[in-house]
Every structure is written in structure tokens, then in C-alpha cells.
Amino acid sequence: MKKYNFSAGPSILPEFTVKKTAEAILNLDGIGLSLMEISHRSKEFDAVIKQATERMKEILSVPEGYSVLFLQGGASLQFSMVPCNFLNTKAAYVDTGVWASKAIKEAKLYGEVNVIASSAGSNYDRIPTNYAIPGDADYLHITTNNTIYGTELKKDIDSPVPLIADASSDILSRPMDVSKYALIYAGAQKNIGPxxxxxxxxxxxxxxxxxxxxxxxxxxxxxxxxxxxxxxxSCVGIYACLQTLIWLKDLGGLKAMHKLNLEKAGLLYDEIERNRYFVSSVANTDDRSIMNVTFIMKPEYKELEPKFQEFASSRGMIGLKGHRSVGGFRASIYNAMPFEGVKALVDAMKEFENQV
Amino acid sequence: MKKYNFSAGPSILPEFTVKKTAEAILNLDGIGLSLMEISHRSKEFDAVIKQATERMKEILSVPEGYSVLFLQGGASLQFSMVPCNFLNTKAAYVDTGVWASKAIKEAKLYGEVNVIASSAGSNYDRIPTNYAIPGDADYLHITTNNTIYGTELKKDIDSPVPLIADASSDILSRPMDVSKYALIYAGAQKNIGPxxxxxxxxxxxxxxxxxxxxxxxxxxxxxxxxxxxxxxxSCVGIYACLQTLIWLKDLGGLKAMHKLNLEKAGLLYDEIERNRYFVSSVANTDDRSIMNVTFIMKPEYKELEPKFQEFASSRGMIGLKGHRSVGGFRASIYNAMPFEGVKALVDAMKEFENQV
Known part of the structure; x- marks a missing residue:
């Protein structure tokens, strides 16, 4: 049975990335050595990291004067590296969820943190708007997509101070105007690699x-x-990222990817609205993410949630359980989730409606 | 042609580790998902990290009251994490090479660093002895093996203060009395994994x-x-580490591994001493590493070094170039290097002697 992996991260990757990485682990480019065994200073790995850097720049249209890095420690280490490098006096943060809160907590070690907007009071159901960005802040930190709640800032905002974004869960899902950002970081394990x-x-x-x-x-x-x-x-990790970037380019780049992502999310949100058993859980309609779709069963059908979980699971759909702070279901439909995967979920929702 | 990978790191890994990891990347334990795609909170990965932790404890006979962690950032991040956690007033460091010096440099950010012994004056040709360990130091930091020079501290020293060791390049090469250490850290990419x-x-x-x-x-x-x-x-990395630990246990554990490592190193050092073209480069005889064997051509044959490099390379031996600060050759013969690999190198040295 074909499995559909809706996990929030680590999450589904393109079959191309999976196959190429497995091949390279057995024998990198036919050189008779494993990708895991080659020196990071070898000409083979030098080509890998240079290509990964160049392709990332090309796909995201990164302007001149920017660097692309592949580091370790995930977004969690960036939460500290960002303020350690750039918080000299005070920094502004927008609090849009658990991960934004973690970034705020780490920044406080280095200086004054001004949380200029937060949707904590409404269980992070929206992306705050209409906040003033202090012109004397060293930077403004935002989280572009919030996996737990399924909210997403779908545009590149203007900021009078350097804009720093944690784009871990929606980078490469749409064209981005990188020139509006001073720094963007993203853990690879959603849209890029392992x-x-x-x-x-x-x-x-x-x-x-x-x-x-x-x-x-x-x-x-x-x-x-x-x-x-x-x-x-992480040589293996960077190699896998490169494969995803190659796959993404072949697929038509970010414009094509964005179109597909909008179609996938549209199909699922439409079904959630149509189906008499389901309803969107926490995310405000305008702020609904095209990467993580959160939904629950209507209060009167609440007790059917485990049944649907099982129903979907028996059809090969895994990782659909919602985060404990939101409940219900979460379908993470990152770049690598094919349209047919979302279709299979929507079909399961329809069938469930007819059977129950 | 069979390749023999003498790289200093990332370096040769057991074929078992390579094959099992490639398989798991295609389909982990037959569950229909890639190792790269599963959640780190899934029951499948939970089993992987628990097993890796338990096997590491078992193989190294880690006493009760110790924890085993699998983190990111390599030894380079440990250089800072160690003093950040444990340097409250002053720490003692033994300087045995470039990596020890880097650890010293990072520690200075957090407090007083007392370099109680150093072999820098003689290009790190030896492991210093007869130094006094200040009883009021928060800890003593040592580097057990120095890849560049091919020197190794082959015993577990006694320290009146907590002993912290960077064992990146010789962990698992011999039985270790872990109870003598407060903390041991090791980048995986020599004897453990990618x-x-x-x-x-x-x-x-x-x-x-x-x-x-x-x-x-x-x-x-x-x-x-x-x-x-x-x-x-790093889910993929930890999975690969587990495979190496399984391989090591099947091979007979650290006693058997140590015996094999002594045989491999003995064979190569004997040939270096016997062969009229070669000579040990920098390492003092008593401190010669069983992991990294450094050698050069005798001064009168110096100009033949590129020729031997090519000769070995044409026989499938790669990664033999010595570090620029030492020159000549370096054969890294970590756990995964089979006896036949060292034998092939020794044979090449003999043949070269006969042909030139």
C-alpha cells in the first residue's frame, strides 16, 4: 500500500531525493566510496556544497551581497545565534506560536526583547497585523509559518529595521522577495532535506x-x-538538500511549486468546509497555511476523531494527528506531498462522511 | 578496483553501516517510509535512538550515573559547550595540537584557562607528561588522539579534578575506563558514523x-x-551510528577491536621502520597513534613523495596525503579499515621500494 506521510517534520521528501541519497550512500557518483565516507574537503563534496549553495541562490532569486550557509543545530540553535550576533541593544519580535516564543526566550539572554505583537491570547489563531515596528530595534524577528496552528504569513513584509525570519516550515513553498530580509533561516526537515x-x-x-x-x-x-x-x-544532509533543489528546479521552480501548493491546500480547505463532519480548528481563514492544514471534527461529532484517524491510517495516511495544543488533525502538505496525496485524504474524508 | 579510504575524517565506515543506512533511506524496516522522512518523535525513531544509547553504554561499559547524548555541531561546538557549562572559575587544558588549541581558544571566552602542558614547541610530536594538575581547576581538558601529528594518549589518566576528553578520533578504538572521565565527547565522523x-x-x-x-x-x-x-x-546520522555499534558488538566489542587495531598499526609502523625510503614523521615513538599513522620519505628521497602518492593512488589507496603542517603521508586506519587495507598499503610500500 502506498503510504502518504503527513508528518509535520521530519516529513515527506521527494522520491528523487530519497533515491539519489540512498544511491550516493552506497556509491557516490560511481567513485567507489560512500557519501558518508568522503572528506568534506574532497573535490567531490566541494562540488556538492557549491552546487547546493548556487541552486539555493538561483531558486530563491537571492540577490547579490547575500550568502547561503548550510549549518548544524537546526532552527533551535539559530534562536540563539541570531541575537548573539545582532542583538546589541534591543530587538523586536512578533509572537505567533510556540516556536516564535522559543526564539523570544533565547533572545532575552542577549538584550532587551520587545514583543511588539502576539496572538497568544487567542491560541495563536492568527498572524498579528497593525503593529508598530520600533525604528531603533536592531532587528525584527518573525516566524513565517506556524506548524502547530496552521497559520502563515503569506507575504514579504516591509520593515524599517533588518527583518529576520524563521522560515523553517514554508521556505521554498512560494517565491520570496529575499531582498526584504536581512536573514532567513530554515531547518531543512520540512521542505528541503533530512x-x-x-x-x-x-x-x-x-x-x-x-x-x-x-x-x-x-x-x-x-x-x-x-x-x-x-x-x-552534515555531508549526507547537504547532499540530500541539493537533490531536492534539483527536483524543485526541474519541476519549474517556486512559481510552479506555489501554484501546486495553492491547489493542494485549496482542495483540502474546500473539503473541510464542505464536509459535514469537519471544521477548521484554530487558524483564522485569512491566515491559513498552505503547508500545515489543521482541522477538527465539529463539536457534535468530536467522539468520531479516533475513528477517522484509524480510517485514514487504514488507507495509508500517517502523521495526521494534530498537535496536543490544538487537537484534531494536522495535514502537513509540504512541497513533496503530491496532489494525489491530498486527493487521497479528501477522498477518505468524503468516504467517511458517507459511511458513518 | 577496491578502494582503500585512508581519509582522516569523514572516513571509512563499515560496509555494514553503509548498506544498512542506504536500505533504511529507501525503506526503514519495511514500513514504507524513508529514514529521512520519519518524525524524530515516531516510535520507529524512538527505538533507534534508545538502541544507539544503550549499545554505546554497553560497548564502552559506561557506568551507572552517566548519560549518552547524540547532538549536533561536532566537536567544534563542544569546545564551547564544555566551558559554558563547567568553567566557573578556571580550567586546565593540555595542548596537544591544533584541535586542543581550538578548544583552549573557545574556553577563554568563559573564564581563566590554564594551559598546564603543551608540546607546541616541538610541533606537537608528543603527549606531554609530568605536568601538575591544579586541584582548584573546574576540570582538566585533554585531547586523546591528534589526527594531524599521529599522536595518542593511550591510557585513561587519573585526574584530581573532573576529566573532560575530546576523543573524536580514537573513541571505540580500545576499551576505556569511562569512570575516570566526567565527560567524553567525540565527533562521529571517524569511528562511529557520518x-x-x-x-x-x-x-x-x-x-x-x-x-x-x-x-x-x-x-x-x-x-x-x-x-x-x-x-x-540528525536522524540519519544516529541511525548510521547505531549500525556501527551493532557491527562493533558482532565483531567482539572493544577488546577484539583494540587487538585488531594494534595489529594493523604494528604492521604499518614496522614497515615504515624497515623500508629504506620511509620514516615516521613527527610522532614520538611512545606516543604513536594506532588510528593515524604519519610518515614521510627520508630527506634524501623527499622528491619521491609525489611519486609514491601516485603509486598508492593507482592501487586504489586514497586520502593518504599528510596534513600541511606535517607533510608526507597520513594513513588513517580507523576501526573500519580492514587489516587487508593496511596490508595493501604495506605491500605498496614494499613494491615501491623494489621498483624505484
């Missing part, structure tokens, strides 16, 4: 603002100067 | 000494409490 890699895209001029002594591994300048090879990176 | 994973073995009671506020990702206590799953770990 866990253990975090992608950082940053404006080089930002590095001049760094004043604090810090661990060398925290220093973006060191990583930029060493082109992600200050220390041994 | 790059992107660092193993930390630490005495839980040490965690009571932590006083400094720090990034959550730096906090060993957080990682211990979350059993390496505070954030998303």
Missing part, C-alpha cells in the same frame, strides 16, 4: 554590526568566510 | 555544577532530560 541541516540566507552587510565576543561556531562571519566549512558539516 | 553527529558521554552529577545562564541548546542538562530530543536531531 534533519540535521539548517539553511541560513543572510545579507553580508549585516555582519558589520556584530560587536559581541562569541563562540566561533556562533559567528556567522566565520561561517560565511569558510563557505559553511569552518567545521565538518 | 558527520553531523557528536556523541557526548557525561557524568550526571557534573550537571549540578552548572551556574551560568546559557543558550538552551548549550545546556547539557536540557539534552539529558530530553534524551537527545530537545530539538530534532
Amino acid at each position: 534533519s540535521g541541516v539548517v539553511v541560513v540566507i543572510l545579507k553580508n552587510s549585516l555582519l558589520e554590526k556584530v560587536k559581541r565576543p562569541m563562540p566561533t561556531m556562533f559567528n556567522y562571519k566565520v561561517h560565511v568566510e569558510n563557505e559553511s566549512l569552518y567545521n565538518t558539516p | 558527520s553531523g553527529v557528536v556523541v557526548v558521554i557525561l557524568k550526571n552529577s557534573l550537571l549540578e555544577k552548572v551556574k551560568r545562564p546559557m543558550p538552551t541548546m548549550f545546556n547539557y542538562k536540557v539534552h539529558v532530560e530530553n534524551e537527545s530530543l530537545y530539538n530534532t536531531p
Whole structure:
């Protein structure tokens, strides 16, 4: 039975990425060595990381004057690296969920943190708007997509101060105007590759603002100067990221990907609205994510939730359980989830409606 | 042609590890999902990390009261995490090479660093002895094996203060008395698995000494409490580490491994001494590593070095170039290098002697 993996992350990856990575682990490009065994200073790996960097720049149309890094430690380490490098006096943060809150907590170690907007009071059901960005903040930090609640900031906002975004769960899902950002970071394990890699895209001029002594591994300048090879990176992870970037380019790049993502999300949201058993859970309609779709059973059918979970599972759909703070279901329909996967879920919802 | 990979790291891994990891990337345990796609909170990955932890404890005979962690960022991040957690007043370091020097540099950010012994003056040709360990130091930091020079501390020393060791390049090469250490860390990419994973073995009671506020990702206590799953770990990397631990156990554990390593190193060192073209490069005889064997051509044959490099390379031997600070050759003969690989190198040295 074909499995459909709706996990929030690590999550579904393109079959192309999976196959190419498995092949390279057995024998990289026919050189008779495993991808896991080659030196990160070898010409083979040098080609991998250079291509991954270039393809990321190409696909996201990264402007001149920006660097792309492939580091370790996930978004969780970025929560600290960002303020350690750039919070000299005070920073502004928008609180849109658990992950944004974690970023805020880590930043407080380095200086004053001004939470200029939050939707915590309504269980993070929306992306706050109409907030004032203090012109004297060192930067503004946002989280572009919130996996738990299924909310997403679907545009590139204007900020009078350097804009820093955690785009872990929606990077590469749509064209982005990178020039509006000073720094974008994203754990790879949703739309790019396996866990253990975090992608950082940053404006080089930002590095001049760094004043604090810090661990060398925290220093973006060191990583930029060493082109992600200050220390041994996750070679397997970066290779897999490159494969996804190749797949994405072949598929038509971010415009084509975005169109497909809108279709997938549209199909599922329409069914949630139509089906008499289901209803959107927490996300405000305008802020609904095209990556993580959260839904529950209507209060009067609440007791049927385990039954639907089982029903979907028996059809090969896994990872549909909603986060405990929201309940119900969450379908993570990242780039690699094919249209047919969403169709299968929608069909299961329809069948369930007819059978119950 | 069979390739023999003498790279210093990432380096040769057991064929078992390579094959099992490639299989799991295609389809983990037949569940129809890739190892790269499963949630780190899934029951499948939970079994992987629990087994990896237990096997590491079993193979290294880790005593009660210790934790084993699988983290990200390599030894380079440990250089900062160790002093951030444990350097409250002053720490003692032994300087045995470039990597030890890097650890020293990072520690200085957190307090007084007392370099109690160094072999820098003689290009790190030896492991210093006869140094006094200050009883008021928060800890003593050592590097057990120095890949560049091919020197190794082959015993578990006694220390009146907590002993912390970077054992990146010789962990699992011999039985170790873990009870003598407060903390051992090791980048996986020599004797354990692919790059992107660092193993930390630490005495839980040490965690009571932590006083400094720090990034959550730096906090060993957080990682211990979350059993390496505070954030998303390198799932592929940890799976591969588990395979190597299974392979090592099947092979007879550390006693058998150590015996084989002594035989391999003995064979190569004997040939270096016998062969009229070669000579040990920098390492003092008593401190010669059984993991990294460094040698050069005798001064009068110096110009033949590129020729031997090519000769070995044409026989499938790669990664033999010595580090630029030592020159000549370096054969890294980690656990996964079979006896036949060392034999092939020795045969090449003999043939070269006869042909030139």
C-alpha cells in the first residue's frame, strides 16, 4: 500500500531525493566510496556544497551581497545565534506560536526583547497585523509559518529595521522577495532535506554590526568566510538538500511549486468546509497555511476523531494527528506531498462522511 | 578496483553501516517510509535512538550515573559547550595540537584557562607528561588522539579534578575506563558514523555544577532530560551510528577491536621502520597513534613523495596525503579499515621500494 506521510517534520521528501541519497550512500557518483565516507574537503563534496549553495541562490532569486550557509543545530540553535550576533541593544519580535516564543526566550539572554505583537491570547489563531515596528530595534524577528496552528504569513513584509525570519516550515513553498530580509533561516526537515541541516540566507552587510565576543561556531562571519566549512558539516544532509533543489528546479521552480501548493491546500480547505463532519480548528481563514492544514471534527461529532484517524491510517495516511495544543488533525502538505496525496485524504474524508 | 579510504575524517565506515543506512533511506524496516522522512518523535525513531544509547553504554561499559547524548555541531561546538557549562572559575587544558588549541581558544571566552602542558614547541610530536594538575581547576581538558601529528594518549589518566576528553578520533578504538572521565565527547565522523553527529558521554552529577545562564541548546542538562530530543536531531546520522555499534558488538566489542587495531598499526609502523625510503614523521615513538599513522620519505628521497602518492593512488589507496603542517603521508586506519587495507598499503610500500 502506498503510504502518504503527513508528518509535520521530519516529513515527506521527494522520491528523487530519497533515491539519489540512498544511491550516493552506497556509491557516490560511481567513485567507489560512500557519501558518508568522503572528506568534506574532497573535490567531490566541494562540488556538492557549491552546487547546493548556487541552486539555493538561483531558486530563491537571492540577490547579490547575500550568502547561503548550510549549518548544524537546526532552527533551535539559530534562536540563539541570531541575537548573539545582532542583538546589541534591543530587538523586536512578533509572537505567533510556540516556536516564535522559543526564539523570544533565547533572545532575552542577549538584550532587551520587545514583543511588539502576539496572538497568544487567542491560541495563536492568527498572524498579528497593525503593529508598530520600533525604528531603533536592531532587528525584527518573525516566524513565517506556524506548524502547530496552521497559520502563515503569506507575504514579504516591509520593515524599517533588518527583518529576520524563521522560515523553517514554508521556505521554498512560494517565491520570496529575499531582498526584504536581512536573514532567513530554515531547518531543512520540512521542505528541503533530512534533519540535521539548517539553511541560513543572510545579507553580508549585516555582519558589520556584530560587536559581541562569541563562540566561533556562533559567528556567522566565520561561517560565511569558510563557505559553511569552518567545521565538518552534515555531508549526507547537504547532499540530500541539493537533490531536492534539483527536483524543485526541474519541476519549474517556486512559481510552479506555489501554484501546486495553492491547489493542494485549496482542495483540502474546500473539503473541510464542505464536509459535514469537519471544521477548521484554530487558524483564522485569512491566515491559513498552505503547508500545515489543521482541522477538527465539529463539536457534535468530536467522539468520531479516533475513528477517522484509524480510517485514514487504514488507507495509508500517517502523521495526521494534530498537535496536543490544538487537537484534531494536522495535514502537513509540504512541497513533496503530491496532489494525489491530498486527493487521497479528501477522498477518505468524503468516504467517511458517507459511511458513518 | 577496491578502494582503500585512508581519509582522516569523514572516513571509512563499515560496509555494514553503509548498506544498512542506504536500505533504511529507501525503506526503514519495511514500513514504507524513508529514514529521512520519519518524525524524530515516531516510535520507529524512538527505538533507534534508545538502541544507539544503550549499545554505546554497553560497548564502552559506561557506568551507572552517566548519560549518552547524540547532538549536533561536532566537536567544534563542544569546545564551547564544555566551558559554558563547567568553567566557573578556571580550567586546565593540555595542548596537544591544533584541535586542543581550538578548544583552549573557545574556553577563554568563559573564564581563566590554564594551559598546564603543551608540546607546541616541538610541533606537537608528543603527549606531554609530568605536568601538575591544579586541584582548584573546574576540570582538566585533554585531547586523546591528534589526527594531524599521529599522536595518542593511550591510557585513561587519573585526574584530581573532573576529566573532560575530546576523543573524536580514537573513541571505540580500545576499551576505556569511562569512570575516570566526567565527560567524553567525540565527533562521529571517524569511528562511529557520518558527520553531523557528536556523541557526548557525561557524568550526571557534573550537571549540578552548572551556574551560568546559557543558550538552551548549550545546556547539557536540557539534552539529558530530553534524551537527545530537545530539538530534532540528525536522524540519519544516529541511525548510521547505531549500525556501527551493532557491527562493533558482532565483531567482539572493544577488546577484539583494540587487538585488531594494534595489529594493523604494528604492521604499518614496522614497515615504515624497515623500508629504506620511509620514516615516521613527527610522532614520538611512545606516543604513536594506532588510528593515524604519519610518515614521510627520508630527506634524501623527499622528491619521491609525489611519486609514491601516485603509486598508492593507482592501487586504489586514497586520502593518504599528510596534513600541511606535517607533510608526507597520513594513513588513517580507523576501526573500519580492514587489516587487508593496511596490508595493501604495506605491500605498496614494499613494491615501491623494489621498483624505484
